[in-house]
Every structure is written in C-alpha cells, then in structure tokens.
Amino acid sequence: MPSQRLKIICSGLVQAVGFRYFVKTTANSLRITGFVENLANGDVLIEAQGTPEQLQTLLARIERGNGYSRIDRLARYPLPPDPHTHSFEIHYED
Numbered sequence: 001m002p003s004q005r006l007k008i009i010c011s012g013l014v015q016a017v018g019f020r021y022f023v024k025t026t027a028n029s030l031r032i033t034g035f036v037e038n039l040a041n042g043d044v045l046i047e048a049q050g051t052p053e054q055l056q057t058l059l060a061r062i063e064r065g066n067g068y069s070r071i072d073r074l075a076r077y078p079l080p081p082d083p084h085t086h087s088f089e090i091h092y093e094d
Contacts, residue, residue, distance in 0.1 A: 004055060005047065005081050006049075007078075008074065008077075009044075009046075010046065010071055010073075011042075011073040011075075013070040017069045019065075020037070020090045022065075027058060028088055030054045032048050032055070033086060033087055034046065034085060034088055035090070037090070037092075046062075049081060049082060049085055
C-alpha cells in the first residue's frame with residue numbers, strides 16, 4: 001500500500017508531559033517514520049509517514065493520549081511522501 005505523509009499539529013496539554021516520547025514509541029510500534037518536536041507556542045508538531053491505516057491508528061492513539069496529555073485540537077495537513085525517511089525521531093530544541 002502506498003505511503004502517505006501528514007503534518008499534524010497537536011494543541012492542548014502536550015509539552016512537559018512525556019508526549020513526544022509517547023508519540024515516538026507509538027509511531028515505532030506502528031512502523032511509522034517521521035519526527036515529533038515541540039513548537040515555541042506550546043503546540044507539538046508531528047510529521048508522520050505510513051499507510052493510511054497506520055496513520056489513522058496513530059491519530060486515534062494521539063487523541064487518547066498518554067494519561068498526562070490532553071488534546072484540545074488536532075490539525076492534519078497532507079504532505080508529499082518523503083522517500084528518505086527511515087525512522088521516527090524526537091527533534092529537540094537547540
């Protein structure tokens with residue numbers, strides 16, 4: 001099945017609650033590639049690539065959260081697939 005790639009912006013209680021690590025471990029368990037990073041405005045940015053089914057599962061798990069996070073808004077934007085991404089990483093601020 002062809003890969004799809006999404007840019008996902010998570011708003012709510014998503015920083016300083018282990019959310020990026022939760023997203024990384026969830027993405028890895030689903031064999032999704034991409035990255036997750038905190039944004040300066042308190043949101044979290046995720047770029048995720050996988051099959052439509054993998055991405056739907058990821059979105060559902062993100063919305064449920066890790067028990068500490070709270071999602072108030074989940075915005076999704078399609079991106080062109082990236083053939084050069086082979087893992088899922090956490091990007092840290094400089």
